[in-house]
Amino acid sequence: MTHPMLKQLPGKKSFQSGIRRAPKRNVELTSEEKRLALKNALRYIPVEHHGIVAPEFLEELETMGRIYGYRYRPEGKIWGKPIDQYPGILEARALQVNVDNNLDFEVALYPYELVTYGETGQVCQNWMQYLMIMDYLGKMTEEQTLVIASGHPYGLFKSHRMAPRVVSTNAALVGNWDDADSFNKLAALGVSNYGQMTAGGWIYIGPQGIVHGTYLTLLNAGRLYLGIPEDENLAGVVFVSSGLGGMSSAQAKAIEIAGGVGVIAEVDESRIKTRLDQRWISLVSDDLEQIAVWIEEYRTKKEPISIAYHGNVVTLLQFLHVKNIRIDLLSDQTSCHVVYEGGYTPAGIGFDEGRELIQSDLKRFKSLVNESLTMHYEVIKSLVERGTRFFDYGNSFMASVLDAGVKEIARNGFD
Incomplete structure (x- = not known):
């Protein structure tokens, strides 16, 4: 599901010194599971860029335990700007302020890994999802709802003025899969996100x-x-x-x-x-x-x-x-x-x-x-x-x- 926001290949990013970084998330994946994790991350990226991006994603997976897509993080400082600096309807602009506030260097625990607080509470899983979410929010109408599951945006769906503008779930694991080992593997595969209460809920105020x-x-x-x-x-x-x-x-x-x-x-x-x-x-x-x-x-x-x-x-x-x-x-x-x-x-x-x-x-x-x-x-x-x-x-x-x-x-x- 390549998104227009991801058609261009951005340059590789450097990391600002003095910013806290997440530790490696340790999980053992088989070769087949690693391929699946790469496939899940690459679904956002045009095929013509896979030759460049895939090795980077594999390196992230092996060194960090997750694929964050650092290359796709916007340049410079991310912060909750004044609401009139965002595009879209009022509710969606407010949500964009909240998302960016959660990723501010002065606010987030591990901003490069999209972790706002609680050691593992993420806004979404990777920077590709961030770009897509922000784009959808900027384009939605008052009669649309953005549906998200563990950071993955399914898209804008027709609803009505009184419906929620966003319906989002995180880490919806039940039964035999409701345990730390299962979550860690699914998160490494790129299909589950732990949003804590207000990290994935985009309303963290410390x-x-x-x-x-x-x-x-x-x-x-x-x-x-x-x-x-x-x-x-x-x-x-x-x-x-x-x-x-x-x-x-x-x-x-x-x-x-x-x-x-x-x-x-x-x-x-x-x-x-x-x-x-x-x-x-x-x-x-x-x-x-x-x-x-x-x-x-x-x-x-x-x-x-x-x-x-x-x-x-x-x-x-x-x-x-x-x-x-x-x-x-x-x-x-x-x-x-x-x-x-x-x-x-x-x-x-x-x-x-x-x-x-x-x-x-x-x-x-x-x-x-x-x-x-x-x-x-x-x-x-x-x-x-x-x-x-x-x-x-x-x-x-x-x-x-x-x-x-x-x-x-x-x-x-x-x-």
């Missing part, structure tokens, strides 16, 4: 979108677990968690709004810098002794503060446990839905070392993740025995601990 809900969660955890009266906030309450990514960074601002003391561990220094620049966090240190001083200082003063610890959450919790520093509320927001793909960095190694291991020795990386999850669980268990209240935030943390081999986390030992 942690501001959930900070109110996160605030309410923490406030109600204090009321439920700590007996905080409804007319009081979390003054003097210490909350510890991990993650300062696109969604998880809401924890830092939420605990401050709630009046408490928050310590959020993050291994990726670039994310800490982003949140510090955006004023979502107030203090930063990689010194555990300094973290301890701040905790006790602000707990005693009952003043709200958000503290970023540059380091591994397991290391942080073990230190606080040994020092007998009370933690009132404890959670986790690492990207455990992709625990072996970079969503969880094992204790004992740095962020960059973890990314290198994913590329060079995935088996070793998985083993370290499992060991770390086990340690993570053990220190949480010890803290809970001292009175800490832990809750899973729905990020698959406890499921990952179970998969790592800690059967006691499940009452029946297996689910």
Whole structure:
């Protein structure tokens, strides 16, 4: 289904330094499956360009685990421009603003790989799809609907003024195929896309979108677990968690709004810098002794503060446990839905070392993740025995601990 937007062969692109890049998505494909992946990507490209593009796509598949079609990314900066700079009807112009905002270098997690947030949440699968989607949006009428499945645009269909302008689905896997291995293979083949909530839904607004809900969660955890009266906030309450990514960074601002003391561990220094620049966090240190001083200082003063610890959450919790520093509320927001793909960095190694291991020795990386999850669980268990209240935030943390081999986390030992 060659699209007019793809008839011309653009030049090869270079990558701007300092922009985060996705790790390799590890999946083993047979020779036949690789041919199918290439066929699925090349369906967008005129046959006369296949001789040039096919080897590039194969290289992307083998080095990145996906075919992104980097050559087809538009030149320069992509950002949500003023709405009147886009073509088409008002609704479609608004959607184009949203799509481009999701891919802005200042917004997206891995913009070159079309990942907006959540480690794997993509706008669409590749840059060919992006060009087609934007072209369809620019041409649609008020009586048409664009139908998309996992980033693949089927085209514009006649509808009516009150119908949705876009109907889109992502990663619609069910039954025996609803598991990570199946998804990873289908994504590598170019037939499935994980859109998270607002990446593939084209309406990402960062942690501001959930900070109110996160605030309410923490406030109600204090009321439920700590007996905080409804007319009081979390003054003097210490909350510890991990993650300062696109969604998880809401924890830092939420605990401050709630009046408490928050310590959020993050291994990726670039994310800490982003949140510090955006004023979502107030203090930063990689010194555990300094973290301890701040905790006790602000707990005693009952003043709200958000503290970023540059380091591994397991290391942080073990230190606080040994020092007998009370933690009132404890959670986790690492990207455990992709625990072996970079969503969880094992204790004992740095962020960059973890990314290198994913590329060079995935088996070793998985083993370290499992060991770390086990340690993570053990220190949480010890803290809970001292009175800490832990809750899973729905990020698959406890499921990952179970998969790592800690059967006691499940009452029946297996689910």
